[in-house]
Amino acid sequence: MKLTKHTDYAFRVLIYLAGYEKDKLATIKEVTAVFDISRDHVMKIVQKLAKAGFVDAIRGKFGGMKLGSNAADINLRDVVTLMEVTLAPVNCEEPPCRIAQGCVLQTLLFEAQELFLSHLGQYTLSDLIKPESETLYIIKALGESFAAGE
Amino acid sequence: MKLTKHTDYAFRVLIYLAGYEKDKLATIKEVTAVFDISRDHVMKIVQKLAKAGFVDAIRGKFGGMKLGSNAADINLRDVVTLMEVTLAPVNCEEPPCRIAQGCVLQTLLFEAQELFLSHLGQYTLSDLIKPESETLYIIKALGESFAAGE
């Protein structure tokens, strides 16, 4: 009953990018350094985010990445849906459940899951990174100390 | 993002017991046969349920088990809470997240989780096994065919 690290790593990356000035590019190297996650790992996550359009990845020298759309248009539910492999709270088929037919529990679990997701669906990336928020402040500091450390 | 099989197996056992006449005992063997789960596995789950008081396990010849209280008093949220090892939707400490301080996402995820759990908290075992329900009918049939097959 928890999200995978991939999902949360995706959020970390997105939050970081959301803290950037629009159109300024961050590199994989930077995200890797700032969050202390391996390059390969970050790559996988960024690629998934890029394919879904949440980030724009620009190849080549002086390439990098930025948000694929406005932070206000990146819905948190969509990010979870993209990153999580399994969203069903229970698998009634394997092994097959003898009481699956008409099982009320099944209905309740899916309702509960929907409440979880729809709560996230009420927010976007921009809600995580409001001006004057602590997170925004921290991100800017992390970015600066990376730039300085180069 | 899903419950463990243990949790659902616990529900299967509880639902089965709830379908029994009050004070009639079911055996591990019966549950094992009906749901096609190994004895050892069922044992582990029943023991956990017994320790929490959700079922009464009676040892010795002609022993068995029954619900530890009225079906209407067994809250679904409590069952999930008991069986799930990890309920936190995200672990911000391992590996430590650099933006954990003041992270809004963290708050939102825990709120979402609470919505999930509190939805289940509105129901009890008796809601899963209403008179004339399909589930109750199926359970009785399973019990009878087990009794006949002995």
Next chain:
DNA sequence: TCAAAAGATGTATTTATAATACCCCTATTA
């Protein structure tokens, strides 16, 4: 034109944890 910087991608390995199995114990009662 080619070297450096940056992302792309497929595959393999490792690790964590859930799931299952094994073994022997204790309690109860005809």
Next chain:
DNA sequence: TAATAGGGGTATTATAAATACATCTTTTGA
């Protein structure tokens, strides 16, 4: 006292997540 039924520790296996490795292509400026 034998048969039946649950108790509980430990070991193994399976599955999926997490991570690592290797090798690519793209872009650009010296």
